[in-house]
Amino acid sequence: MGGVGEPGRGPGPREGPVQLGAPLPIYRWEQIRAHDLPGDKWLVIERRVYDISRWAQRHPGGSRLIGHHGAEDATDAFRAFHQDLNFVRKFLQPLLIGELAPEEPSQDGPQNVQLIEDFRALRRAAEDMKLFEADPTFFALLLGHILAMEVLAWLIIYLLGPGWVPSTLAALILAISQAQCWCLQHDLGHASIFRKSRWNHVAQQFVMGQLKGFSAHWWNFRHFQHHAKPNIFHKDPDVTVAPVFLLGESSVEYGKKKRRYLPYNHQHLYFFLIGPPLLTLVNFEVENLAYMLVCLQWTDLLWAASFYSRFFLSYVPFYGVPGALLLFVAVRVLESHWFVWITQMNHIPKEIGHEKHRDWASSQVGRGTAGGAGCSGGPARSQWARRDGTDARVRIPSPRPSPPPTCPGSWRLPATSSPPSSMTGSAGTSTSRSSTTSSPLCQGTTTAGWPRWSRRCVPSMASTTK
Ligand SMILES: [Zn+2]
Secondary structure, three states, rough: OOOOOOOOOOOOOOOOOOOOOOOOEEEEEEHHOOEEEEEEEEEEEEEEEEEEEOOOHHOOOOHHHHHOOOOOOOOHHHHOOOOOHHHHHHHHHHHEEEEOHHHHHHHOOOHHHHHHHHHHHHHHHHHHHOOOOOHHHHHHHHHHHHHHHHHHHHHHHHHOOHHHHHHHHHHHHHHHHHHHHHHHHHHHHOOEEEEEEHHHHHHHHHHHHOOOOHHHHHHHHHHHHHHHOEOOOOOOOOOOOOOOOOHHHHHHHHHHOOOOOOOOHHHHHHHHHOOOOOOHHHHHHHHHHHHHHHHHOOOHHHHHHHHHHHHHHHHHHHHHHHHHHHHHHHHHHHHHOOOOOOHHHHHHOOOOOOOOOOOHHHHOOOOOOOOOOOOOOOOOOOHHHHHHOOOOOOOOOOOOOOOOEEEOOOOOOOOOOOOOOOOOOOOOOOOOOOOOOHHHHHHHOOOOOOOOOOOOOOEHHHOOOO
């Protein structure tokens, strides 16, 4: 018995979630592709078709984030963004409407099959090497040196007075502290430090709110979209900067249509005037405040207020209000340079353009070519084989010999314990239902699973004794 979307019959009317035990309707990609509209979105995970049209509004990561994968195979994104897959799968069943026709490929659009297999093997190897486990000492020291710099800057002004030299020194120290806060809150936003997601979120709110004066939810809102669709216009907020700057394909499009809102032939010059100096001072501050007000993020607003209260109570006694404001602007401008150069070096050299519905691995490394991983290797079996080896619908790459993990030069990998017999991933849940707002724009922004930066290649004994 065929389903509503049986091959050859064209897309039929949607009948809602399938009943348990009932045969699954069969769909082709051409049918699924028609459901990538606002309010009508399907996607595919592990060859099963889900109707997320209504669920998107309740998605903890936000409707924009899940909507970016409309009419796509979202299997790898699903795995990358959720830590407790068994928990998240409970939410999938009511959305299930069918499965891919057996003759259909697992992915629609351009694919790099070898890269997909290698990527999954790499992830499997990284998990077995426990690269996703954080080192608490490292992050404790990271937070500790941030707090120490905040205290040191104030002590310099307190002990030496608000002269130009002590003030410049304090501004530099505060800028380093603020830049380090970006990194720490970034990892907390990815739920990469604590095993429990909630602890990551609370700590992120402290670092982002009390130590920086920004909204953690605002950051997650835009940053998760960035990781879901890096360098894709209108999906990755980090590259959606036209008409101020024209990046990648937008420069060609503006040229063909003769759009000229700014002297783009000089953007390589005015970039230095309004890019690095003003990103965090103007762009982020305005966007952040608007987000908190529109999305009613009152808790984040209170956290941010606590930062400004602390900062101005600390420095107004020495400088007065105008001087403290000047110090604040100086710190923001300095940290903004740090932030822009670090982040944009990862963006601008890569391809920037419109959605091409590439496979997950290709979309992450850009142009479909693997980036230079420091340490790679491991068994060339996909995660599907280990997690769901009995599912014949999922193609399992055959094992093939792979080189042992290697490190560059004289570096080596630390000794590993035996790989876990089953996939454990990162502990903690990746979904949060704490969102209290109704706007799709404001929902979600909770977690994603990314490697915890604790275990990397280390210098070999030979190199350290030289
Ligand atoms: Zn990130």
